[in-house]
Amino acid sequence: MMLKLALKNFFGAGLRTWLNILVLSIAFVAIIWLQGIFVSFSSRAFDAMIAEEIGGGYIQHKEYDPYDPTSLEETFAPLCEILLDIQNREKATAMLIYPAIAYPAGRMHNVTLRGIKPEQTILELPTEKMAADLGVVPVMIGSRMSRSTSLSEGDRFMIRWRDRRGALDAKEFEVAAVMSLENQSVDSGQIWMPLSDLQKMLQTDNAATIMVLSTEFDGQSVMGRIADDWILKTQYDLTEDLRSLIAMADIEYYVFYIIFLLLALISIFDTQILALFRRRKEMGTLMSLGMTRHQLIGLFTFEGGLYALFALLLGAVYGTPILIWTARNGFPLPEGMDMDSFGIPGITDTIYPDYRFSSIFSTIILSVIIVVIVSYLPARRIARLKPTDALRGKWS
Amino acid sequence: MKLQNRLIWKGNYRITGLLFLKAVAAAVIAIWSISAITQEPSASEILGHVDENITADSRIATISMTIHGRRSSRTVRSKSWVRGTDESFSEYLSPPREAGTKMLKIEDELWIYSPSTDRTIQISGHMLREPVMGSDLSYEDFMEDPVLSNIYKPELEGEEVVSERDCRILHLTAKSDDVTYQSRRLWVDKERFFPLKEEWYGSGGTLLKTLEVKEVGQEQGRWYPKRALFNDVLKRGDGTEVVVEDIEFDADIPDRVFSRAALRR
Amino acid sequence: MQNVIEIRNMTKHYPVGTGKFTALEDINLQFGKGEFAGLVGPSGSGKTTLLNIVGTLDNQSEGEVAVLGNDIRILSSRQAADMRSEHIGFIFQTYNLLPHYTVFENVEFPLILLKYPAKKRSDLVMEVLEMVGLTDKVKSKPAKLSGGQCQRVAIARAMVKKPAILLADEPTANLDVDNSHNILQLMVKMNKEMNTSFIFSTHDEKVIRYLRRKINLLDGKVASDTEQLNNDA
Structure with a gap:
């Protein structure tokens, strides 16, 4: 009964109803699209970080602090038998991280050298390209680094560094490959080179700053058997900053969510308020016919809820192909928009939204609840409505 | 310490010069002695002079x-x-x-x-x-x-x-x-x-x-x-x-x- | 004859500013089953207020009002709504039809509230629509109907549940002479066939001529209460 009456009233309002439905459906589609992008942001950020940077976690020099380049000159130590053994068993790969100054085309750049075995398989990086014999030491850089230094494959440039004892030296290197990296923290300002060459440059045999563990390896199993120069940083420890970044990005998402929904809600709220004033006589009539106030509140709330229902249906009709299309073809970032400045790894030039049923479902449920609440809030006033006043078309 | 070093270098130069003059005067001919005056100073001596010139109190x-x-x-x-x-x-x-x-x-x-x-x-x-x-x-x-x-x-x-x-x-x-x-x-x-x-x-x-x-x-x-x-x-x-x-x-x-x-x- | 409505020493006042306005004062009235009575008086005499109280849409300030044996002051809003739903029909000056419903749906609506099964609803609706002569307009929307037709739909809606009491507030005020007579004749007919008590509020001479009982209200008081034997009914 209520459904039929609500539906009749709902569509009886004509164009206004359809406008509300359209606006709300656009909000729904936009919200889901945006959410897809945010989900894609965060999952790709994690994937990229694990694949290119942290693997299954680190066993690292206890003083190693990636945010303090000054400290890098002292935060390495020789690898013990146990650590060398897990590297040999391909459970981990050693990395020596060291500051230096690069002079591509005569410009000074503070850089971080990352020495890693070309044959490693722990990180998803084309390190095998550094096995090339170029006459000079081959290095690899990411595309961001390539852009900022104007270095491309085959270019030679000088790097100046200070060895373990403090003496300066400089040498020529050649870019063996430019990698397309998703994670900017292993790209900007980073120069990858064969571990043994970096060890030679610093005159430190077998030294490393970190051991990047394979995702299948439990670092805890060797802790306690190795020198206490080394500490374990799990994947969870290392993604802490990213998680808080994503939590912040999530807040941004909710801001957009609220803005989108608000646009639609304002028109629904407005319609509801208007209805309460324009349809007082109708309410009085319904009361005289024997409807209770609660039934009336239910009716008006339900009518509001119908906006959500029909917006979902309409949104599904045109939104589904749009969302599928965007998921397949991605969303190219506008020219000049640099996602790195947001500090979120995993964002290259095109974002492929990642729609997940669970998040779409929860978004829809939440949105519907909000729409119903917005419909209910004005309808609550009916509880104070006197039938005699309603019939005369006025509020008490 | 650094100041002392500089004095020592100065002293060394004088001592070496004197030794040379003695040896030349005792043993060799005039033409040799001329060449002895223009005798090349040692690398250390040169560097000592350079230091002296560069540094001041x-x-x-x-x-x-x-x-x-x-x-x-x-x-x-x-x-x-x-x-x-x-x-x-x-x-x-x-x-x-x-x-x-x-x-x-x-x-x-x-x-x-x-x-x-x-x-x-x-x-x-x-x-x-x-x-x-x-x-x-x-x-x-x-x-x-x-x-x-x-x-x-x-x-x-x-x-x-x-x-x-x-x-x-x-x-x-x-x-x-x-x-x-x-x-x-x-x-x-x-x-x-x-x-x-x-x-x-x-x-x-x-x-x-x-x-x-x-x-x-x-x-x-x-x-x-x-x-x-x-x-x-x-x-x-x-x-x-x-x-x-x-x-x-x-x-x-x-x-x-x-x-x-x-x-x- | 059993009284469907009993009003004793009833007074109604509204707060106006800091004081109060007395709309009805010391009313004592009884209405029996099958009455065809009218509250007559100029506007502001308290006719509509009295109808609303009797129809459980409003409460008196003092005195007692019993509708079908129920003291309306102790009814909860839910019970009052149930009472209206089952036993009381309303007809308004402005018809108050549901604009998005068809004629059939408008008339059917009270039966839905009463949770009648569909078949029974349909039978009752067609029956009453036949009585008001609108079987050809079943699927029309109120906007497509004339004023007289609308009021007949309103009557059908009020009567479809065969209520004990029908309250009509100036039912002919928006109708021309012919339509007014049609409507009134229809109501007289229903009153006789269904034994429903009709109570009007009106100052329309055409209506007054049909009343069997005429209660004159003046400044919230019953000025006279007379039987009319020579009415048109």
Whole structure:
């Protein structure tokens, strides 16, 4: 009964109803699209970080602090038998991280050298390209680094560094490959080179700053058997900053969510308020016919809820192909928009939204609840409505 | 210790000279003796003279440093008070943006006072390698022990004419492997024992920096580089030109100049 | 005859500013089953207020009002709504049809509230629509109907549940002479066939002529209460 009456009233309002439905459906589609992008942001950020940077976690020099380049000159130590053994068993790969100054085309750049075995398989990086014999030491850089230094494959440039004892030296290197990296923290300002060459440059045999563990390896199993120069940083420890970044990005998402929904809600709220004033006589009539106030509140709330229902249906009709299309073809970032400045790894030039049923479902449920609440809030006033006043078309 | 070293070098030179004269007078003919007077001094002697020339008990100088960038050049003027090898204090006079910035070096510690923030910070670690005000010189270059004989072993490599002056080429090799520049080359004026050209090398032998003295001056009997050009050869650019506008040696500098309190005055 | 409505010493006042306005004062009235009575008086005499109280849409300030044996003051709003739903029909001056419903749906609505099964609803609706002569307009929307037709739909809606009491507030005020007579004749007919008590509020002479009982209200008081034997009914 209520459904039929609500539906009749709902569509009886004509164009206004359809406008509300359209606006709300656009909000729904936009919200889901945006959410897809945010989900894609965060999952790709994690994937990229694990694949290119942290693997299954680190066993690292206890003083190693990636945010303090000054400290890098002292935060390495020789690898013990146990650590060398897990590297040999391909459970981990050693990395020596060291500051230096690069002079591509005569410009000074503070850089971080990352020495890693070309044959490693722990990180998803084309390190095998550094096995090339170029006459000079081959290095690899990411595309961001390539852009900022104007270095491309085959270019030679000088790097100046200070060895373990403090003496300066400089040498020529050649870019063996430019990698397309998703994670900017292993790209900007980073120069990858064969571990043994970096060890030679610093005159430190077998030294490393970190051991990047394979995702299948439990670092805890060797802790306690190795020198206490080394500490374990799990994947969870290392993604802490990213998680808080994503939590912040999530807040941004909710801001957009609220803005989108608000646009639609304002028109629904407005319609509801208007209805309460324009349809007082109708309410009085319904009361005289024997409807209770609660039934009336239910009716008006339900009518509001119908906006959500029909917006979902309409949104599904045109939104589904749009969302599928965007998921397949991605969303190219506008020219000049640099996602790195947001500090979120995993964002290259095109974002492929990642729609997940669970998040779409929860978004829809939440949105519907909000729409119903917005419909209910004005309808609550009916509880104070006197039938005699309603019939005369006025509020008490 | 450093002062003592310098005296010892001076003494050595005299002793060696005397020994030579004795030996020649006793044994050999006049023509030999002539050649003995012009006998080449040893590499160590040359370096000792160079050190003597460079270092002074104290000096007060006004220096302007012109940094030649790719597009434009800028000049920074400063006045510095130096006592021995361990104490130095300088104040930037211009440009307005840098004016009032003060730097104090005592032994191997360096502080900088910035008037805009009214703060004194200690420069250490990585920061020491940053170029001073975008020049070809790092803080570290200022920090280095200037007594070359202490840290390098010299070797004579030959002779060359630099800026129309006859020079001897000295190749310096670091005595220990923790010296920043493991080798250097100095073109030392034969008469004045003053380097007119200098090159710094990395441990692998790569040329890193050069210095060319374009003009020399003399003050209180001492030679000093009036106008010199530093160049970080890895970096593209026309280097940094240093002009000594005014210099005074062996001046009396009160102790309070070399105190951290002086930074804020 | 059993009284469907009993009003004793009933007074109604509204707050006006700091004081109060007395709309009805010391009313004593009884209405029996099958009455065809009218509250007559100029506007502001309290006719509509009295109808609303009797129809449980409003409460009296003092005195007692019993509708079908129920003291309306102790009825909860839910019970009052149930009472209206089951036993009381309303007809308004402005018809008050549901604009988005068809004629059939408008008339059916009270039966839906009473949770009648569909078949029974349909039978009752068609039956009453036949009585008001609108079987050809079943699927029309109120906007397509004339004023007289609308009021007949309103009558059908009020009568479809065969209520004990029908309250009509100025039912002919918006109708022309012919339509007014049609409507009134229809109501007289229903009154007789269904034994429903009709109570009007009116100042329309056409209506007054049909009344069997005429209660004159003046300034909230019953001025006279007379049987009319020579009415048109």
